[in-house]
Amino acid sequence: MFENVRIVLVNTSHPGNIGSVARAMKTMGLYKLYLVSPKLFPHDKANELASGALDVLGQAIVVETLEEAIADCHVVVGTSTRSRTIPWPLLTPRTCAEQIMAQPKEVNAAIVFGREQTGLTNEELHRCHFHVSIPSNPDYSSLNIAAAVQVLTYELRVASMAHPEISTWDYELANNEALEGLYEHLERVLVQLEFLNPKAPRQLMTRLKRLFNRTQLDVMEMNILRGILGAVEKRIK
Amino acid sequence: MFENVRIVLVNTSHPGNIGSVARAMKTMGLYKLYLVSPKLFPHDKANELASGALDVLGQAIVVETLEEAIADCHVVVGTSTRSRTIPWPLLTPRTCAEQIMAQPKEVNAAIVFGREQTGLTNEELHRCHFHVSIPSNPDYSSLNIAAAVQVLTYELRVASMAHPEISTWDYELANNEALEGLYEHLERVLVQLEFLNPKAPRQLMTRLKRLFNRTQLDVMEMNILRGILGAVEKRIK
Numbered sequence: 001m002f003e004n005v006r007i008v009l010v011n012t013s014h015p016g017n018i019g020s021v022a023r024a025m026k027t028m029g030l031y032k033l034y035l036v037s038p039k040l041f042p043h044d045k046a047n048e049l050a051s052g053a054l055d056v057l058g059q060a061i062v063v064e065t066l067e068e069a070i071a072d073c074h075v076v077v078g079t080s081t082r083s084r085t086i087p088w089p090l091l092t093p094r095t096c097a098e099q100i101m102a103q104p105k106e107v108n109a110a111i112v113f114g115r116e117q118t119g120l121t122n123e124e125l126h127r128c129h130f131h132v133s134i135p136s137n138p139d140y141s142s143l144n145i146a147a148a149v150q151v152l153t154y155e156l157r158v159a160s161m162a163h164p165e166i167s168t169w170d171y172e173l174a175n176n177e178a179l180e181g182l183y184e185h186l187e188r189v190l191v192q193l194e195f196l197n198p199k200a201p202r203q204l205m206t207r208l209k210r211l212f213n214r215t216q217l218d219v220m221e222m223n224i225l226r227g228i229l230g231a232v233e234k235r236i237k
Numbered sequence: 238m239f240e241n242v243r244i245v246l247v248n249t250s251h252p253g254n255i256g257s258v259a260r261a262m263k264t265m266g267l268y269k270l271y272l273v274s275p276k277l278f279p280h281d282k283a284n285e286l287a288s289g290a291l292d293v294l295g296q297a298i299v300v301e302t303l304e305e306a307i308a309d310c311h312v313v314v315g316t317s318t319r320s321r322t323i324p325w326p327l328l329t330p331r332t333c334a335e336q337i338m339a340q341p342k343e344v345n346a347a348i349v350f351g352r353e354q355t356g357l358t359n360e361e362l363h364r365c366h367f368h369v370s371i372p373s374n375p376d377y378s379s380l381n382i383a384a385a386v387q388v389l390t391y392e393l394r395v396a397s398m399a400h401p402e403i404s405t406w407d408y409e410l411a412n413n414e415a416l417e418g419l420y421e422h423l424e425r426v427l428v429q430l431e432f433l434n435p436k437a438p439r440q441l442m443t444r445l446k447r448l449f450n451r452t453q454l455d456v457m458e459m460n461i462l463r464g465i466l467g468a469v470e471k472r473i474k
Contacts, residue, residue, distance in 0.1 A: 020381070023379075023384075024380075024381075026374060027377060027378060027380045028374060087407050135391070136394070137264055137265060137394075139266075140264060143264045144260065144261075144288075144383075146381075147261055147384060150388060161372060190465065193472060195464060195468040208458075221444060232473075235473045236469075236472045236473065
């Protein structure tokens with residue numbers, strides 16, 4: 001049911017947490033786990049805490065960078081507790097689950113979890129299309145990572161039972177690799193236009209990324225934007 | 238907020254689980270923990286896994302029987318995964334939370350969790366007014382006890398929030414007049430770039446409008462886009 005939804009853990013310190021996450025995932029019917037540079041994996045402690053979810057651990061995919069883990073994803077949601085300098089589209093666990101379950105089947109979605117102590121970096125959070133924050137006690141909001149995975153995957157399961165209407169669209173969504181290509185192209189052109197000063201970039205690219213990330217570009221729109229950038233480059237050379 | 242809601246754990250085997258439950262509770266703002274004949278408590282492992290929720294452990298009330306733990310309660314909900322010989326009023330985590338939060342303040346509510354391996358006995362379940370079952374993977378429904386507490390207390394917290402979180406943004410949204418200005422400017426530049434042929438416009442502007450309409454541009458983003466268009470115009474003249 002959740003073939004196209006993956007859980008991504010970035011730089012997890014404790015292998016036990018990886019095992020607990022696998023267990024939490026499987027109880028809700030999720031099997032796709034990506035591990036970005038885990039400190040210790042595979043590990044006995046991970047196996048022990050995975051309990052009956054050893055299969056999830058066994059097929060976990062280990063990669064070096066977050067970029068690799070989400071390259072073929074169309075919807076990327078980062079978990080965040082801190083408020084950021086630039087606000088990002090913020091979902092609740094429920095709206096996050098509804099949004100993911102409302103996508104057509106071909107859409108790959110990722111929910112990204114950061115380090116136990118420090119979460120995701122700003123740069124990592126800016127790679128995400130949306131952020132999700134679990135409501136919590138303002139005096140103590142420190143959910144264990146497996147507990148956070150449990151809540152978000154529970155909401156996915158509940159949303160999957162609701163049979164939400166699938167919105168129809170004419171083209172498939174552009175994936176994250178295509179988005180990264182757009183941003184590189186856009187940045188190059190803005191520098192050539194002298195609109196962006198590489199020595200004082202300020203928040204320009206961050207704001208543009210936030211804009212297009214939340215828009216959920218389809219492949220036709222992506223082609224149009226790349227086409228416009230190409231046409232600009234041709235004229236200013 | 239949840240002064241009248243308690244979590245009751247029956248015959249917990251692993252003290253680490255008691256600690257994890259305390260942590261899960263506190264993250265959602267619950268502080269009242271009742272322990273019915275725990276195997277080992279207090280215990281270092283419980284303290285370790287409680288992390289920042291030592292206060293919840295410290296004020297936990299240890300009793301001999303479930304009867305004592307729920308004596309002064311008005312609503313008692315038992316967690317159950319098995320279907321029972323006699324059907325019982327069965328709640329989902331969401332309806333359970335809504336039902337508890339809809340009670341007057343004087344009403345004491347308890348959510349009761351059974352043993353790690355075997356759950357609650359039939360006799361214990363029959364002491365409960367309602368049962369609650371967390372939706373799960375039919376192939377593997379074995380939630381860790383702290384994970385189950387996390388899901389149910391999360392739903393309590395969501396139900397308690399009369400006004401759902403509004404995400405904050407740094408700039409106000411651009412109005413429709415500003416959007417129309419953007420589209421005119423964009424169209425003018427695309428014609429100058431010879432990317433748009435006014436005699437055969439096809440769906441180009443329609444697609445671009447759909448894109449920016451759904452994005453909900455803020456005024457800063459609007460300024461950036463107008464700035465980029467201005468910079469392009471300057472260079473191609």
